[in-house]
Amino acid sequence: MERFLQYLFDGLSIGSVYALMALGLVIIYRGTGHLNFAQGEMALFSTYVVYQMGEWGIPIGIALIIGLAVGFLIGAATEVFLVRPVAKKSAFAVFIVTLGLFQGLNWLDSAIWGDQVLPNSAVSKQQQFPTLFPNKSTDFVRILGAEWRLKYLGVLLLVLVLTAVMFLVFNKSRAGLAMRAVASNSESAKLVGIRTHQVLMVSWGLASAIGALGGVVFAGINGTVNLNLMFTVFIYGSAAATLGGFDSPGGAVLGGLMIGVIENMAAGYFPDWVGQEMKLGLAFVVIVGVLLVKPSGMFGTAKVERV
Amino acid sequence: MKSLFTIKSGGPASWALRVVAAVVIGAVVLTVPTGDSYPLMNQFTTAFMLMAAAMSLNLLLGYTGQISLGHSAFFGIGAYATGVFVSRYGWSPMWTFPAAFVIAFVVGALVSLPALRIKGVYLALVTLSLALVFPQFIKWRKLTWLTGGPRGLDKAGFNFGRKNRTYEIFGHDFFGDMRGQGAIPFFYWVAFAVVVITYVVCRGVVKSRAGRALIAIRDNETAAAVMGVNVAVTKGLVFGISAGLCALPGCVSTIRTNNVVPDSALITVIGSITFLIIMVIGGAGSLWGPILGAGVYVLVVEITGDWSNEDNIPGLLRPLFSWSSTPPGTGIFAISLIVLMFVAPFGLLGLLKKWTARLVSVRPKPAGTTTIEFTSSALVAEDAST
Numbered sequence: 001m002e003r004f005l006q007y008l009f010d011g012l013s014i015g016s017v018y019a020l021m022a023l024g025l026v027i028i029y030r031g032t033g034h035l036n037f038a039q040g041e042m043a044l045f046s047t048y049v050v051y052q053m054g055e056w057g058i059p060i061g062i063a064l065i066i067g068l069a070v071g072f073l074i075g076a077a078t079e080v081f082l083v084r085p086v087a088k089k090s091a092f093a094v095f096i097v098t099l100g101l102f103q104g105l106n107w108l109d110s111a112i113w114g115d116q117v118l119p120n121s122a123v124s125k126q127q128q129f130p131t132l133f134p135n136k137s138t139d140f141v142r143i144l145g146a147e148w149r150l151k152y153l154g155v156l157l158l159v160l161v162l163t164a165v166m167f168l169v170f171n172k173s174r175a176g177l178a179m180r181a182v183a184s185n186s187e188s189a190k191l192v193g194i195r196t197h198q199v200l201m202v203s204w205g206l207a208s209a210i211g212a213l214g215g216v217v218f219a220g221i222n223g224t225v226n227l228n229l230m231f232t233v234f235i236y237g238s239a240a241a242t243l244g245g246f247d248s249p250g251g252a253v254l255g256g257l258m259i260g261v262i263e264n265m266a267a268g269y270f271p272d273w274v275g276q277e278m279k280l281g282l283a284f285v286v287i288v289g290v291l292l293v294k295p296s297g298m299f300g301t302a303k304v305e306r307v
Numbered sequence: 308m309k310s311l312f313t314i315k316s317g318g319p320a321s322w323a324l325r326v327v328a329a330v331v332i333g334a335v336v337l338t339v340p341t342g343d344s345y346p347l348m349n350q351f352t353t354a355f356m357l358m359a360a361a362m363s364l365n366l367l368l369g370y371t372g373q374i375s376l377g378h379s380a381f382f383g384i385g386a387y388a389t390g391v392f393v394s395r396y397g398w399s400p401m402w403t404f405p406a407a408f409v410i411a412f413v414v415g416a417l418v419s420l421p422a423l424r425i426k427g428v429y430l431a432l433v434t435l436s437l438a439l440v441f442p443q444f445i446k447w448r449k450l451t452w453l454t455g456g457p458r459g460l461d462k463a464g465f466n467f468g469r470k471n472r473t474y475e476i477f478g479h480d481f482f483g484d485m486r487g488q489g490a491i492p493f494f495y496w497v498a499f500a501v502v503v504i505t506y507v508v509c510r511g512v513v514k515s516r517a518g519r520a521l522i523a524i525r526d527n528e529t530a531a532a533v534m535g536v537n538v539a540v541t542k543g544l545v546f547g548i549s550a551g552l553c554a555l556p557g558c559v560s561t562i563r564t565n566n567v568v569p570d571s572a573l574i575t576v577i578g579s580i581t582f583l584i585i586m587v588i589g590g591a592g593s594l595w596g597p598i599l600g601a602g603v604y605v606l607v608v609e610i611t612g613d614w615s616n617e618d619n620i621p622g623l624l625r626p627l628f629s630w631s632s633t634p635p636g637t638g639i640f641a642i643s644l645i646v647l648m649f650v651a652p653f654g655l656l657g658l659l660k661k662w663t664a665r666l667v668s669v670r671p672k673p674a675g676t677t678t679i680e681f682t683s684s685a686l687v688a689e690d691a692s693t
Contacts, residue, residue, distance in 0.1 A: 104641030111631035
């Protein structure tokens with residue numbers, strides 16, 4: 001029981017990061033119908049920015065806000081300057097552009113910060129990546145014998161609060177209404193006077209900022225940041241979005257939490273068969289399985305196509 | 308746009324051009340290994356491997372429009388097939404090439420089964436996760452007895468030594484006693500042979516009934532099915548062939564380095580992205596695109612390789628790249644990938660065709676007798692109408 005709870009807690013916390021990644025993917029997919037392959041790398045850039053702020057001695061709260069702003073700008077600029085012009089040509093062109101961004105941002109990070117694990121004692125003043133939550137060895141709550149460290153618990157709470165806020169924004173505010181209108185039919189939305197361009201720009205920015213939050217939080221859990229940090233998170237996030245349904249924000253969050261729990265349980269209970277190496281295999285199985293059995297995911301709407 | 312000369316496809320002038328091109332290429336290929344410049348030969352060998360891999364990807368992506376980011380896994384299958392058969396079972400290295408092709412073909416055909424239902428970006432997602440899982444799968448502790456786990460396999464190529472002085476190819480010693488000679492020219496020719504095989508197979512597939520079926524599927528799958536194309540079989544077959552071909556350069560990489568490890572760059576997802584970059588930069592959907600792309604890729608990587616040291620950057624470019632602490636090759640490719648999507652979606656070869664069309668335009672044979680070269684004719688037609 002104690003073991004079960006431990007895996008559950010760890011899974012929920014790490015799943016929160018996947019949920020953030022998936023949420024970003026879903027917001028972009030709903031708006032423009034593209035899968036943003038650079039989502040992870042956009043987040044990574046902001047994460048490095050937050051690291052740099054920490055180096056300069058800026059407290060994590062302010063650093064986080066700046067990081068999120070940078071994330072928002074990257075996302076919005078990508079939509080306006082890169083995705084929108086090529087989207088007219090073909091979906092393949094958008095795919096290539098996001099892939100170019102993936103590669104380009106990763107290179108930019110390596111060009112500025114090098115390919116080392118940061119922070120390390122050679123170049124940085126910080127001991128470890130700044131976390132948002134208390135991170136002393138005594139900072140945990142004990143539930144039925146299982147320890148839930150506050151920095152893990154905090155991540156989950158953060159994601160739940162964010163989901164609630166996003167839910168309110170999507171369903172109760174004018175901006176959310178505009179977003180939903182553009183997602184469901186952008187032509188008609190334009191006709192009733194919604195500035196679809198602005199809405200899409202904000203969607204991408206928002207998605208990128210949420211991803212950035214995921215990156216910062218994940219680096220906080222890890223204590224370090226490096227160039228490969230977001231590769232696997234992106235895949236888990238995509239698996240979560242696939243599981244929850246690519247056009248359902250709630251599904252994405254739930255999918256993320258589920259993937260996190262499944263992954264941790266499988267790796268914990270079957271160390272020989274799954275273990276740390278084949279955890280990623282689970283994401284693969286989930287993606288293929290869901291797409292084959294129910295391509296719309298748990299909460300997505302099935303796409304009907306007219307030939 | 309009016310061009311200066313118009314020649315008929317298949318006419319004497321067109322054949323003359325082809326012969327000239329063949330002579331130039333033949334001269335380059337034959338000249339490179341005659342000198343004792345081993346670095347140059349190594350670069351060509353690398354370029355050949357990338358060419359073959361990008362061509363196999365192009366067969367799938369350029370001609371059927373199925374996005375695959377999983378080709379590094381097929382490359383890895385080739386590399387590990389050679390490694391396992393040679394290192395664990397004592398095969399002669401050359402026999403592992405056909406075996407690798409068959410294994411990768413089967414895996415590719417299996418992957419194509421979900422690909423029948425999954426399209427576009429979803430397929431990209433599935434294949435991307437395949438590419439990420441493959442190295443993990445190799446490191447899986449249940450498979451360590453076979454793959455050697457994270458440490459990989461040693462002695463996986465030709466063990467050229469005191470006792471064994473020949474490179475045996477299917478039981479023949481074409482090269483004779485190699486005592487005192489480096490193996491680099493040998494690998495050069497093996498890699499070149501792989502490129503030729505890949506090219507011939509791709510050309511055979513593309514310029515046949517199957518190739519026309521592929522293009523029909525790419526442009527409108529429903530219409531193709533209505534016209535009697537068996538979509539499932541065609542897609543599965545091409546996925547298999549593409550995967551099998553991509554395994555061959557993988558085999559070359561193993562015999563070249565005599566070992567194989569799961570973390571070597573081309574086996575991980577970086578390989579998939581590299582192949583894709585080469586294909587897109589060269590020109591997707593054309594036979595020569597990946598060849599051009601691989602040449603440019605290796606050239607740029609070679610030139611920019613030591614640019615992390617500021618003093619090696621040529622004067623004009625220094626302010627652009629001097630701040631970078633890593634070689635800017637990857638960044639240059641990433642940027643050119645994005646720029647190409649704006650200015651030339653058909654890559655460098657597309658640009659080249661567009662420009663040469665002003666000088667010489669090749670009039671295709673009448674419909675029904677000709678083979679279809681989709682992108683070039685579309686580009687020429689576009690030019691003609693403006």
